[in-house]
Amino acid sequence: MYFDTIIKGGRVFSSEGSFRADVGIRGDKVMDLGRTLKSSKPANIIDATGKFIFPGAVDTHVHFQMLQGGVRTADDFENGSKAAACGGVTTFIDFAQQVPGYSLSSALDHRIFEAEDRACIDFGFHMVITDWKQRTRSEIEKIVSRGVVSFKVFTAYKEEGLQIDDGVLHNLLDETAGCGGTVMLHAENGDLIESLTEEMKKEASYRDLGAYALARARPAVAEAEAVSRAIKWAQVTGGHLHLAHISTMDAVQEIARAKNNGCIVTAETCPHYLLMTEEHLLRKNGHLFATCPPLRTKKDSQRLWKGLKEGTIDILCTDHCTFTRRQKDKWKGEFTKLRYGLPGVETLVPITYTEAVGGKRMTISKWVSLVSTNPAKLAGLYPRKGAILPGSDADLIIFDPRAKARISVKRLQTNVDWYPFARFKLKGAIEMVFSRGELVAENGRYVGPEGRGRFLKRKPRGK
Ligand SMILES: [Zn+2]
Secondary structure, three states: OOOOEEEEEEEEEOOOOEEEEEEEEEOOEEEEEEOOOOOOOOOEEEEOOOOEEEEOEEEOOEOOOOEEOOEEOOOOHHHHHHHHHHOOEEEEEEEEEOOOOOOHHHHHHHHHHHHOOOOOOEEEEEEEOOOOOHHHHHHHHHHHHOOOOEEEEEOOOOOOOOEOOHHHHHHHHHHHHOOOOEEEEEOOOHHHHHHHHHHHHHOHHHHHHHHHHHHHHOOHHHHHHHHHHHHHHHHHHOOEEEEOOOOOHHHHHHHHHHHHOOOOEEEEEOHHHHHOOHHHHHOOOHHHHOOOOOOOOHHHHHHHHHHHHHOOOOEEOOOEOOOOHHHHHOOOOOHHHOOOOEOOOOOHHHHHHHHHHHOOOOOHHHHHHHHHHHHHHHHOOOOOOOOOOOOOEOOEEEEEEEEEEEOOHHHOOOOOOOOOOOOOEEEEEEEEEEEOOEEEEEOOEEOOOOOOOOEOOOOOOOO
16 A cells, blocks of 8 residues: 555544554545554655644634724635634535525625635635525525535624524524435523613713723523523424524533434534633723623633533534734724634634643543534534544644744734734644645644645535
């Protein structure tokens, strides 16, 4: 047997455990794993003695090249995907948003066109539905057959034209249940948020709250209530409900209960909800930390960690959405004009490894399941992604567990001039990142060819 590359002597991790093995790569696939692999032809040999080999992370929630209120995010597909690669993320799933009055297919075509030849790692899309009617409904199966198996909707953002009602959510769950699709939900009670915002604006003193007003206008109960209502519809339809960016302990409780009752519900959370609290919004530059749902309390973070450990929360992802200081500064003290979103794709792996494994919250394998295997499975990409197995895409990370580093805004690839986790102390460091057998990042620098990423057709559930 011959290989193009052999990664020798490392410890290979999966969601199940770890073992010492050489990894033999041919073309874009993992060909073999073994104690001492030899190639019948000359191969590129990489010495990984003392290193950990992880499957590349799969970030199922990013926003590259997105418009928010007419303002474009700082990271486009090219730079965003390079940042991802530098941070050990080898697959990302972004969003294609339906233009009201138009088909889902046209939105998907447009988004694939934008990302193709620009994205540097493999990618997929969730389909955002903004205009639910018979024509949209009849398109669901076709979109699933095109490899887009998840449909994102919102129970908030009425003004932006995104908020759906219970009838639509019910029908969408019902429709997707039949073809193995998933409904991904941004769960916040939009009507409650709207009413609290209006009430708050009646009192002139709300401006004194600064960015913290966001936490008042979008309280924990807005999330928990929307989650529990959506779970009801998942229960009666038998559809798969995936809850995006869960931030509160009450929502975690609801999800735990639903899972115990056999409801097909899964959930994700993001590093910012685990590592930061609403007190960041009280800071002088608190507006930089605005995101939706907003940052919560220490108690919420603790329950989220527990949820990850016990399996109530299935995925760690980032909701990466970048705005520069200048873009964020435009709010001028008016919380309804805050620019929402935090960067994260480049630091998902190093930060969550440090906190989860270094912080002794869980085993390395459990952490691998959260950043790679589970998201790949839920996205319909496993075992092509999310595993180091013969036949899998050779997407992997060579990680030095003994290294120490600090996050430095200047050294990051991502196009922001500030960072929520600046100066964060890291345990371990990513040395090399491979995508389909190709070295794409080394010591935090992108070294791969341009625009090499491919659109991934994902499999529906149970297929
Ligand atoms: Zn998002």
